[in-house]
Amino acid sequence: MSRNNAGLSAERIITEALRIIDGQGLRRLTMRRLGDALEVEAMAVYHHFPLGKEALFDGIVDYITDVSRADTPLTPGDPSSDASDDAGADDADDDPADDRPWDDRLRAWAHDYRARLLRHSGALPLLINRRPDSVAALRALDLHYAAFTEAGLNGPAVVRAGAALDAYVTGAVVHEVRAAGLPGPDPAAVDGRFPHVAALRDVGADHERQFREGLDTLLAGLTGR
Amino acid sequence: MSRNNAGLSAERIITEALRIIDGQGLRRLTMRRLGDALEVEAMAVYHHFPLGKEALFDGIVDYITDVSRADTPLTPGDPSSDASDDAGADDADDDPADDRPWDDRLRAWAHDYRARLLRHSGALPLLINRRPDSVAALRALDLHYAAFTEAGLNGPAVVRAGAALDAYVTGAVVHEVRAAGLPGPDPAAVDGRFPHVAALRDVGADHERQFREGLDTLLAGLTGR
DNA sequence: ACCTGAACACCGTTCAAGT
DNA sequence: ACCTGAACACCGTTCAAGT
Numbered sequence A, B: 001m002s003r004n005n006a007g008l009s010a011e012r013i014i015t016e017a018l019r020i021i022d023g024q025g026l027r028r029l030t031m032r033r034l035g036d037a038l039e040v041e042a043m044a045v046y047h048h049f050p051l052g053k054e055a056l057f058d059g060i061v062d063y064i065t066d067v068s069r070a071d072t073p074l075t076p077g078d079p080s081s082d083a084s085d086d087a088g089a090d091d092a093d094d095d096p097a098d099d100r101p102w103d104d105r106l107r108a109w110a111h112d113y114r115a116r117l118l119r120h121s122g123a124l125p126l127l128i129n130r131r132p133d134s135v136a137a138l139r140a141l142d143l144h145y146a147a148f149t150e151a152g153l154n155g156p157a158v159v160r161a162g163a164a165l166d167a168y169v170t171g172a173v174v175h176e177v178r179a180a181g182l183p184g185p186d187p188a189a190v191d192g193r194f195p196h197v198a199a200l201r202d203v204g205a206d207h208e209r210q211f212r213e214g215l216d217t218l219l220a221g222l223t224g225r
Numbered sequence C, D: 001a002c003c004t005g006a007a008c009a010c011c012g013t014t015c016a017a018g019t
Helices: A010-024 A031-037 A042-048 A053-065 A102-119 A121-128 A135-150 A155-179 A195-199 A207-222 B010-024 B031-037 B042-048 B053-065 B102-119 B121-128 B135-150 B155-179 B195-199 B207-222
Strands: none
Touching: A010 A031, A010 A042, A010 A053, A010 A121, A031 A042, A053 A102, A053 A121, A053 A135, A102 A121, A102 A135, A102 A155, A102 A207, A121 A155, A121 B121, A121 B155, A135 A155, A135 B195, A155 A207, A155 B121, A155 B155, A155 B207, A195 B135, A207 B155, A207 B207, B010 B031, B010 B042, B010 B053, B010 B121, B031 B042, B053 B102, B053 B121, B053 B135, B102 B121, B102 B135, B102 B155, B102 B207, B121 B155, B135 B155, B155 B207
16 A cells, blocks of 8 residues: 555545534644544645645635535544545536526525535634635626626626625624524523513524525515515 | 733733734734733733633624724824823713614614724634624624614514624625725636626725615615515 | 655743742 | 743644655
């Protein structure tokens, strides 16, 4: 057995990095730990990401952003090193020329994207200060612009609508993730000072449903009602 | 001159940490660098934040979240060590019982909060996975719930409206910060593949105006129209 | 081309010690 | 109570070397 040529690839590295983020959190994603998980020396990663960890982060964000790529949820039992997923990667359906109405296309994107952000919510901090100029991001933006144009909007209104849609999904996910910790016993300080919060403390929230309804309202509001 | 008792305080530490974040970025905020900026040994910070850097991050997020506290923009010229801001800190106006109509109160909060997030956009990644259960966050939530109740909403609708408002501001800011890098020469890959993006590439965006209009639309949509 | 192993500068945090 | 200084385990990254 040669100790070289461990079958590393950018795809496999990103997938493993995401598994660590999902399972242990972003702070625990370390080049050395990532190497261990890939059964390789940490420095081997630099051969596929010469610009280092920041470039790896870019790759991770791209991976999550790319709705055309199948996403791997956190697998509890790990079949590990037996790499049966070698060829896989850029099978992007090759654009089957989606013929659904514009609003269905936008809804489908929004729900897919939300699901991916929630599944990898530990990577959310990475998303924030990375510019959305990857191919995956541009593909999504083009999809949005095409749909809103089809809906009858003109130039600046299309751009505004695209911005609003992106902001909506991101904002909803961030809110949901932040609130996720709260249902516990008590926010500690709900004494007499915050009566309205105390009164509404046990009102459950159906995030899924709220997202869907909010999205419908937004789309209606953006394209004349 | 005693080298002890350097006049350190949680407030001063947080302020200095924010200055580093705003000026150099979150990654450059280091306990040692923070110590240097405070003209103190790095380990002195641990006396005010015994739980370490994570607790400091909590403090930073609280500071930004607390709209009732005056915010310090990034000062170019630095009057430095001459601490003339000793007493300052928890002067929160002591609740002057805001008597403006509910929507004006919400608009004021939203614009203030947005401005703070934009001013300290480098700290946005910290906001994301911290639970909004600080006193400052609960005060804001109580303000929202009170306003929406005054607007005529009932139980679950109030909670939904509060969630939507928070998500809106966060989402808008994150979108704006992400897009901030883009107006440059070219997103690199606007060849023939993304015709709609290419066509709308030079449509400028007035974020301030768009935020205001979107907020108005949201408030109208949330409270019967 | 792909990976290893030692090395370097730096990091968060602990702890005993000073005043 | 408040801060220092040395120490420890760990980190990202470089570089020469192996195959």
